[in-house]
Amino acid sequence: MSRLALGGISKRFGEQVAVRDFNLTVEDGELVSFLGPSGCGKTTTLRITAGFESPDMGSIVLDGVDVTDLPPNRRGMGMVFQGYALFPNMTAAENVDFGLSVRKRPAAERKARIAELLELFGLAHVAGSYPHQMSGGQQQRVALARAVAIQPGVLLLDEPLSAVDAKVREELRTEIRRMQVQMGITTILVTHDQSEALSISDRVVVMNRGAIEEVGTPAQIYAEPRSAFTARFIGAMNEIPVRIVSAAHGLVERGERRVTVAGATGLADGELALLLVRPESLEPLGPTSGTLNGDLTMAGQVEVQTFLGATTRLLVREVPTRAGDPTALPPTQRFAVDIPSANAGRWPTGSNLSVKIPVGVSRLIADRSAPGGVLSSSATSGGKAKPYA
């Protein structure tokens, strides 16, 4: 049986629809992330689950019991707030103890549990410290320990890592995952950091304007996004203009070449569309490697090399094969190509580069939103997709 079921949840604030028809079941011991741009309703959904907001419609079922009308203090959930919300008048140990003392557990049991949790989260040495005497990472751990101390049915985390610096953030997210697996706690994590969601979740719920866009494992969401929104929101993505020659036959044209692609149905002949391709899927062409007539290509001049570790990202300004080509990238935009860093020396800044566009792994979307050119966001820095300009 599923641990938590959110059924048809909707919520509006005045005219503003914050959540619409949200359906999700979370299995026992699962870690599910809510991922989406700012204002898409992640926090609202989480607060409805916790009981701080009541939904206009829908139900929350915990372990088979409808808790929609229960106040937060009777839901037995744990929550970590964005700013931790540690009680400033209590030490780390007292904060962890709070839920236990409210439940009037025997003193000996409380003492043992506190010691065990402080140990588990590496906090034994700050047990007697007040929040203002602790670092951000320590406060964050105390907040986690406090939330799990009551052995909650579900653990809710609202952007738990947004207030700590990048290095601690990566460390802590692994730690959260380790703790979550070890204790087997069913967890919902709200984040707008895609690398965080992708790296530690069992499943990711991509949200857009209050609604679920798509639910899937991190690998599915990244490699086979079902919606254009997800494809553009997750990871870095090139958006390469093509012209639809025949939607019925999936025939598209770019520069002087034509290929057939999947997913052209619904588009109009003659219309411009965008082919979504990840930077690592664009294949650089060496002087010897030829292309078949059936392949799309693009070529240009390397403007910037960004070292990302194992790979290096090249930002390339396209040099169109014909002047006035409607499918050429707008002059202000660049396309991104990821290559193994070992090969970076072959394409220094200013050099020319041709790439093959692998049509098979690309996705075609209409150009109606018309940002045009290349959209991308780095999977390492997280954050919202922004066009390279």
Add this chain to the structure above:
Amino acid sequence: MSATTPASFAGTPAAAKRRGGRAAITLLPFAVLISLFLVAPTLSLIWGSFHDNKTGVFTFENYSYLQHPLDLVPFKNSLELSLASTVVGGLVGLLIAQAIVSSRRPIIQEIATTFSSVAANFAGVPLAFAFIATLGANGLLTRQLLNAGVDLYGGGFKLYSVLGLTIVYAYWEIPLMVLVMLPPLQAMKPAWREAAEILGASRWQYLRSVAIPILMTPFISSLLLLYANAFGAYATAYGLTDGFVALVPIQISNLINGDISFDPGQADALAIGLAVIMVVCIGGRAILERRSARWLAR
């Protein structure tokens, strides 16, 4: 950024000395101000309180009021009046401040702050006159109540009594309390309440374990301020009673200005007594503030 280069921060000892010198110069006006208006008067008070103002001989005589119950009446009255107006102002002010914060309307909070800072400073003769016109023996409200069958003065009420003065003092003590309690109440994070709630706490458990302990320090510190404020108030009481009420500040003034009771030495000694109470209040406040600043830092 200033134009200073990082290198000059690491400067030579000579440079450090120059900077120290510059800092001293900027502090000079402040030092002058402090000596002129705080240190010098205090020293003169202390000196005056230990000398006979006619002969100039060293004496403890000015402090003899400490041994005579009758001479301590002004202190007793002042202590009582300050306590009463602090309790009334403190409790009512706290409730109003909490109501303002609960409204969650920034505009209400701004208007309340502005109004309170004006009202907290509306004291002295104008306030006294306003109260005489309203609650005096022939005041507007007194008359209307009389017409309605409630005889305030017949019932023993007097505006010039400690009870009457308490009401008058509350008029600025309440807004002062609102003014000083708004910031700590605003700094209470709603997430603390929610965190307590999701951990299973009832409203009362949250208040007892979180809100009250956090707010206790600023609350007591505010009461000390109210107390000091009431204790030192002079103009209102004087305007209201023409100097015929035995309060410490009024007594001091009578000893300096009075024809019959002229005795500046004893005035100095009384003022030292008043100063001690002020120092206790303000000192206690300073200690408490340091703690609450840490808890309520945003």
